[in-house]
Amino acid sequence: MATGTLTIDLDALARNWKALDRASGAGVETGAVVKADGYGLGGDRVARVLAQAGARRFFVAAAEEGAQIRNALGPGPQICVFSGHMAGDTDMIGDLDLVPMLNSVDQLTRHMEGLPGRAFGIQLDTGMNRLGLEPAEWAAVRDIVLAAGPVLIMSHLACADEPGHPANLQQLTAFREMTDGCAVPRSLSATGGVLLGPNYHFDVTRPGMGVYGGLPFPEAEPVVGLSFPVIQTREVQPGESIGYGYTFTAPERRVVATVTAGYADGMHRALSNRGQLWFEGTPCPILGRVSMDLITADITHLGTVPPALDLLCPEQGVDAVADTAGTIGYEIMTSLGRRYARRYVGGAGT
Numbered sequence: 001m002a003t004g005t006l007t008i009d010l011d012a013l014a015r016n017w018k019a020l021d022r023a024s025g026a027g028v029e030t031g032a033v034v035k036a037d038g039y040g041l042g043g044d045r046v047a048r049v050l051a052q053a054g055a056r057r058f059f060v061a062a063a064e065e066g067a068q069i070r071n072a073l074g075p076g077p078q079i080c081v082f083s084g085h086m087a088g089d090t091d092m093i094g095d096l097d098l099v100p101m102l103n104s105v106d107q108l109t110r111h112m113e114g115l116p117g118r119a120f121g122i123q124l125d126t127g128m129n130r131l132g133l134e135p136a137e138w139a140a141v142r143d144i145v146l147a148a149g150p151v152l153i154m155s156h157l158a159c160a161d162e163p164g165h166p167a168n169l170q171q172l173t174a175f176r177e178m179t180d181g182c183a184v185p186r187s188l189s190a191t192g193g194v195l196l197g198p199n200y201h202f203d204v205t206r207p208g209m210g211v212y213g214g215l216p217f218p219e220a221e222p223v224v225g226l227s228f229p230v231i232q233t234r235e236v237q238p239g240e241s242i243g244y245g246y247t248f249t250a251p252e253r254r255v256v257a258t259v260t261a262g263y264a265d266g267m268h269r270a271l272s273n274r275g276q277l278w279f280e281g282t283p284c285p286i287l288g289r290v291s292m293d294l295i296t297a298d299i300t301h302l303g304t305v306p307p308a309l310d311l312l313c314p315e316q317g318v319d320a321v322a323d324t325a326g327t328i329g330y331e332i333m334t335s336l337g338r339r340y341a342r343r344y345v346g347g348a349g350t
């Protein structure tokens with residue numbers, strides 16, 4: 001028995017991508033970021049649906065993820081690898097026709113020697129200090145690199161989810177200074193950058209999280225539902241406690257339901273005594289600690305024994321759960337458990 005059922009609305013996913021494609025504007029190509037197994041939803045299904053919706057360029061973090069996406073899509077769509085050309089990845093990159101976004105002079109050398117003449121892109125660091133060539137390095141190799149014909153030059157915004165943050169304009173200016181006149185397609189924006197406006201769009205946008213239904217795209221349609229079967233219910237008398245550490249003691253009689261998921265399924269332990277599960281529009285507070293495989297919730301007020309309780313539902317999306325757990329929707333999505341049964345709805349023809 002699976003520890004929960006993850007329902008993935010592939011039509012909502014496609015609509016979110018199309019909405020971000022429209023927001024990217026005419027003449028701008030909208031790619032799709034499908035790293036981390038499609039933000040936890042199944043990289044192959046997600047990639048096929050987005051390819052059908054019109055995406056032609058996909059982005060992953062690592063070459064292995066690129067292999068999964070290539071197998072799902074077949075030849076044709078471009079698959080770019082953010083981590084670039086890592087030692088040991090040459091055969092995979094070559095055989096599966098992946099496009100490494102080269103991040104350093106070392107990677108440039110490895111690519112030119114290992115796969116001469118094969119497609120590559122360039123990643124520049126414009127201030128985030130995480131990945132990519134720095135301005136001085138870029139200035140030193142720029143002419144040689146441009147002569148070799150990169151297919152894309154990109155950088156990444158650190159603060160795009162805060163439209164007023166001064167780093168956005170600083171990074172935009174740095175990106176322009178480093179790339180103006182290059183005559184190569186350019187990409188700067190993930191979901192947050194798409195919403196910063198046309199100055200940030202360049203030739204290719206790369207939304208991820210907005211496609212999967214969360215912030216920083218406030219208009220995103222929810223894509224994921226998550227529901228846990230109730231294993232057992234019991235009455236807890238005043239003064240009795242619940243769960244590890246006895247962190248909740250009932251002030252009065254309570255009816256408590258135990259459901260089948262826990263932190264091993266990505267249910268953040270920070271939801272202990274704070275989060276809520278839902279039954280048909282009614283919240284049921286989590287009582288006591290989230291265990292590895294179990295959660296206990298208050299169903300006293302339901303007056304019925306529900307077959308299942310929901311974590312993700314119309315009343316409570318990933319960002320609401322993330323808020324309660326003190327994290328971001330991205331982390332909730334990418335820690336969704338492998339023990340869940342996955343039910344895909346929509347996505348006809350994929």
Ligand SMILES: *Cc1c(COP(=O)(O)O)cnc(C)c1O
Nearest residue numbers: 033156190191206207208209210
């Ligand atoms: C993850 C990632 C994206 C997508 O970001 P979202 O905020 O999910 O849209 C785009 N570009 C790079 C370099 C990334 O690492």
